[in-house]
Amino acid sequence: MSLTIAVTGMNARADNPGPGLAVARCLKESALAPRVIGFGYEALDPALYHRGFVDRGYLLPYPSHGEDALLARLTELHEREHFDVLIPCLDAEMQSFARLAPTLTGMGIRTFIPNSHQLALRSKDRLPELAAATGISSPRTQAVYQANFFHTCEAQGWRYPLMVKGLFYDAKLAYNADEAVAIFHRIAGEWGVPILAQSWILGEEINLAGVGDGLGGLAGAVMMKKRALTDKGKGWAGISIHDDELLFAAKRFCEVTKWRGGLELEMLRDEQGNLHLIEINPRFPAWIYLSAGVGCNLPDLLVRLALGEQLLPTPPTPAGVLFIRYAEEAIVSLADFENITVLGETLRFGALA
Amino acid sequence: MSITEKKPAWVAPVIVRHSSSGMNKFGGVREAQFRNEIAGVSIAELVEKYGSPLFVLSEEHLRQSVRRINRAFSTRYAKVRQAWSYKTNYINAVSAILHQEGCDAEVVSEFEYDKARRLGVPASRIFFNGPHKPRSALAKAVKEGARIHIDHLDELALLEEVANEQGVLEFPVTIRLNFDTGFTENWGRFGFNLENGQAMEAARRIAASPNLKLTGLHNHIGTFITDPRAYTAQVGIMIGFMNSVEAATGCTITTLDIGGGFASRNALQGVYLPPEQITPTAEQYAEAICGALAVGLKNREQNGKPLPELILETGRAVVDEAEWLISSVVANKRLPDGRRAMVIDAGVNILFTAFWYNHEVRPARPVEGIPEDTVLYGPLCMNIDIVRQSVSLPPMKTGDLLSFWPVGAYNNTQWMQFIQLRPAVVLVRQNGQVDVVRRAETLDDVENPEHLPIDLQPNFS
Amino acid sequence: MKNTLLASKRLAISESGFVFDPVSGQSFSVNETGLVILHLAQHEDDLDKLVEQLAEQFDASILEINRDVQDFIYRLKGFLK
Numbered sequence: 001m002s003l004t005i006a007v008t009g010m011n012a013r014a015d016n017p018g019p020g021l022a023v024a025r026c027l028k029e030s031a032l033a034p035r036v037i038g039f040g041y042e043a044l045d046p047a048l049y050h051r052g053f054v055d056r057g058y059l060l061p062y063p064s065h066g067e068d069a070l071l072a073r074l075t076e077l078h079e080r081e082h083f084d085v086l087i088p089c090l091d092a093e094m095q096s097f098a099r100l101a102p103t104l105t106g107m108g109i110r111t112f113i114p115n116s117h118q119l120a121l122r123s124k125d126r127l128p129e130l131a132a133a134t135g136i137s138s139p140r141t142q143a144v145y146q147a148n149f150f151h152t153c154e155a156q157g158w159r160y161p162l163m164v165k166g167l168f169y170d171a172k173l174a175y176n177a178d179e180a181v182a183i184f185h186r187i188a189g190e191w192g193v194p195i196l197a198q199s200w201i202l203g204e205e206i207n208l209a210g211v212g213d214g215l216g217g218l219a220g221a222v223m224m225k226k227r228a229l230t231d232k233g234k235g236w237a238g239i240s241i242h243d244d245e246l247l248f249a250a251k252r253f254c255e256v257t258k259w260r261g262g263l264e265l266e267m268l269r270d271e272q273g274n275l276h277l278i279e280i281n282p283r284f285p286a287w288i289y290l291s292a293g294v295g296c297n298l299p300d301l302l303v304r305l306a307l308g309e310q311l312l313p314t315p316p317t318p319a320g321v322l323f324i325r326y327a328e329e330a331i332v333s334l335a336d337f338e339n340i341t342v343l344g345e346t347l348r349f350g351a352l353a
Numbered sequence: 354m355s356i357t358e359k360k361p362a363w364v365a366p367v368i369v370r371h372s373s374s375g376m377n378k379f380g381g382v383r384e385a386q387f388r389n390e391i392a393g394v395s396i397a398e399l400v401e402k403y404g405s406p407l408f409v410l411s412e413e414h415l416r417q418s419v420r421r422i423n424r425a426f427s428t429r430y431a432k433v434r435q436a437w438s439y440k441t442n443y444i445n446a447v448s449a450i451l452h453q454e455g456c457d458a459e460v461v462s463e464f465e466y467d468k469a470r471r472l473g474v475p476a477s478r479i480f481f482n483g484p485h486k487p488r489s490a491l492a493k494a495v496k497e498g499a500r501i502h503i504d505h506l507d508e509l510a511l512l513e514e515v516a517n518e519q520g521v522l523e524f525p526v527t528i529r530l531n532f533d534t535g536f537t538e539n540w541g542r543f544g545f546n547l548e549n550g551q552a553m554e555a556a557r558r559i560a561a562s563p564n565l566k567l568t569g570l571h572n573h574i575g576t577f578i579t580d581p582r583a584y585t586a587q588v589g590i591m592i593g594f595m596n597s598v599e600a601a602t603g604c605t606i607t608t609l610d611i612g613g614g615f616a617s618r619n620a621l622q623g624v625y626l627p628p629e630q631i632t633p634t635a636e637q638y639a640e641a642i643c644g645a646l647a648v649g650l651k652n653r654e655q656n657g658k659p660l661p662e663l664i665l666e667t668g669r670a671v672v673d674e675a676e677w678l679i680s681s682v683v684a685n686k687r688l689p690d691g692r693r694a695m696v697i698d699a700g701v702n703i704l705f706t707a708f709w710y711n712h713e714v715r716p717a718r719p720v721e722g723i724p725e726d727t728v729l730y731g732p733l734c735m736n737i738d739i740v741r742q743s744v745s746l747p748p749m750k751t752g753d754l755l756s757f758w759p760v761g762a763y764n765n766t767q768w769m770q771f772i773q774l775r776p777a778v779v780l781v782r783q784n785g786q787v788d789v790v791r792r793a794e795t796l797d798d799v800e801n802p803e804h805l806p807i808d809l810q811p812n813f814s
Numbered sequence: 815m816k817n818t819l820l821a822s823k824r825l826a827i828s829e830s831g832f833v834f835d836p837v838s839g840q841s842f843s844v845n846e847t848g849l850v851i852l853h854l855a856q857h858e859d860d861l862d863k864l865v866e867q868l869a870e871q872f873d874a875s876i877l878e879i880n881r882d883v884q885d886f887i888y889r890l891k892g893f894l895k
């Protein structure tokens with residue numbers, strides 16, 4: 001029987017996609033040929049309706065509603081779908097899934113995700129500690145609870161411009177205190193406090209997507225340099241690269257944290273050529289389909305690890321393969337839309353309009 | 354029609370428009386769950402017997418909570434004491450239970466000091482904080498041997514005078530410090546600042562006084578601190594100061610009082626993640642604090658100094674989760690902008706913490722129907738009387754009961770008597786019995802302190 | 815009120831409580847009672863009569879039903895503008 005894999009992060013918005021659809025696509029192209037179930041949080045999450053990659057879509061309660069509600073819903077859906085593996089793809093839900101992981105395992109749903117402690121280690125407000133532990137340099141970062149910080153921070157040695165970031169999502173460069181305060185309130189309004197202040201380094205960003213094997217090793221990795229950005233600063237084209245220092249940093253990170261599961265490392269090479277760790281995301285990035293594109297399908301690798309397969313080290317991936325993202329519309333029947341609003345699930349056979 | 358063919362009950366009709374976000378029928382699940390009992394006692398029966406609104410305390414929850422904190426710390430550090438922070442909830446039954454559990458008292462005013470004394474707390478087990486301790490209070494505290502925490506230089510001078518008058522020498526005192534931990538905003542208005550040298554200056558003045566002797570350091574970094582690292586920083590800084598002040602003045606510090614501030618599982622407004630994910634456990638706080646003590650005090654005994662006693666003034670984390678507020682729906686409303694609203698019989702007059710926290714709100718019975726975002730208004734005539742800006746609730750009828758949790762911290766002390774009498778507070782005992790620990794107020798309670806001059810008596814005949 | 819009841823005839827009503835307005839392109843969810851009202855409104859555009867019919871079906875006073883239905887129609891009116 002084929003595997004059933006649940007994937008979250010169906011919010012494949014054109015300008016700022018969640019990673020779920022790309023993960024589903026990788027899985028559909030893997031030799032595992034699984035059934036893929038999409039877990040979304042909004043009736044308009046586009047990937048819920050993408051019948052090519054997602055066989056059926058369901059809504060989950062928001063992470064902010066707590067674990068009891070989430071577990072109740074997962075239990076109900078598991079009885080119907082019998083998930084073999086669950087792949088969470090969004091930052092804001094990782095803590096919930098990490099805490100539920102033992103319970104899910106008991107139910108027969110395997111996950112391959114970091115535990116709460118590992119998650120805390122890479123939390124954006126702990127970057128300096130992590131940097132110290134791994135010996136990787138990182139920009140000064142501080143959790144900020146009051147907007148007034150941005151008016152007084154220069155006395156503590158901060159310099160504008162500086163980055164203002166949400167704990168989960170969103171980041172923007174502020175050129176002065178007033179801008180920073182405005183960004184603080186905008187992000188805090190959506191994602192709450194703390195907000196992070198991060199000193200800004202001029203340089204070129206490079207990224208790595210990988211899978212930690214949970215034993216201190218990096219089971220596979222793909223590296224990428226963004227080549228074009230949307231006006232929101234999201235990558236819409238990129239090219240695979242091979243950078244030994246970046247790869248080394250990812251290996252160090254896995255070694256120190258015994259990272260288990262998908263990850264994305266965002267690093268910056270400054271004008272002197274030094275690498276700085278900007279951010280670590282505890283899940284696959286939205287550009288993860290590039291991994292299948294270069295022949296190192298990381299979601300497939302993660303599922304195999306979750307199933308306990310013994311794996312050979314993956315070979316280095318070729319540099320010079322591009323991805324260029326485009327937008328596409330899913331056609332959804334009123335009946336399908338009705339079903340998701342009323343029952344929280346798409347129709348079994350995606351009736352077309 | 355026969356009796357068995359009873360007509361179905363009427364449920365108010367609801368229509369909600371689908372928007373581009375927030376369209377998730379599972380979005381409201383958290384609040385749709387109901388709670389019909391507290392510590393095993395039916396909410397409906399409690400209200401029937403004691404009226405609505407009603408505060409309900411659970412003895413079991415309170416004891417478990419203080420024990421857990423105690424265990425977390427005493428297994429990690431040899432000398433720990435909890436001082437019950439009276440301001441958080443000074444209903445006698447609450448304080449008494451906590452004293453039974455071994456807590457000392459932490460008070461911040463003469464009123465609280467007298468309250469603790471009347472309950473039988475020995476002065477030597479009262480930690481006396483606060484920016485305003487009148488001469489009478491200081492005189493009493495010195496005479497009885499309380500543990501005084503000095504807040505400012507004027508108080509230091511007054512205390513010295515008082516001790517001198519009583520002929521007391523070397524009265525042991527603590528100074529309250531303030532400093533920047535890098536994690537929280539410094540409550541700089543209390544105590545002596547460390548960075549600018551005020552604190553050292555105060556220590557020198559004490560050292561120079563024959564009447565006083567510096568034996569303790571105190572600091573309180575704020576309330577609802579969700580990052581335990583703030584305490585690691587706090588303890589490190591306090592130990593650093595302890596070493597310098599001992600070196601500079603020859604004193605010996607025997608207590609380190611780190612104040613309160615541990616978070617409860619309440620949802621602070623503006624925080625995205627649910628409380629169970631952001632609120633550290635007692636063990637996590639203990640780890641951060643005792644870890645810092647272990648590092649900072651490593652060589653202390655070798656250097657001939659005693660290990661200081663660690664004092665915790667935990668308030669919120671002890672009591673918040675041990676109390677509920679029950680309130681009844683008074684009316685359903687539709688606001689001019691289309692939002693749904695409910696008027697309930699408990700307002701910010703008794704649920705003061707509604708200004709900062711989104712309490713968990715649960716109906717007291719399973720309620721069918723589409724949940725809708727609802728504003729909860731209290732019974733006051735003021736626009737600010739909003740118990741909740743927005744909470745997803747199914748349709749409810751007048752008379753339906755809602756429980757709010759956690760409400761044990763700062764409500765029974767900050768509540769105000771404004772156009773309403775304050776309701777009863779009951780305690781569910783460990784054996785299931787219910788005791789009224791504060792009866793509902795009466796008109797007499799409010800008017801007793803008044804005097805109406807006889808010629809002002811209105812005459813409507 | 816009457817106009818709103820008339821306008822509600824254009825709605826596509828599904829037994830699931832999903833309601834679609836083909837004129838505005840908006841969609842809505844109604845609960846069971848809301849569904850009953852919308853169904854009744856397909857043939858009845860006199861509010862008082864509609865309330866009477868509901869009172870026959872449900873266990874509640876005319877007063878209570880009338881108030882709730884008014885509130886419902888008032889909301890609907892805002893949506894069908």
Ligand SMILES: Cc1ncc(COP(=O)(O)O)c(C=O)c1O
Nearest residue numbers: 438573576613614666667668669
């Ligand atoms: C000096 C002092 N100690 C202890 C507390 C209790 O704090 P919490 O309830 O946050 O534990 C407070 C509260 O304001 C305080 O001011």
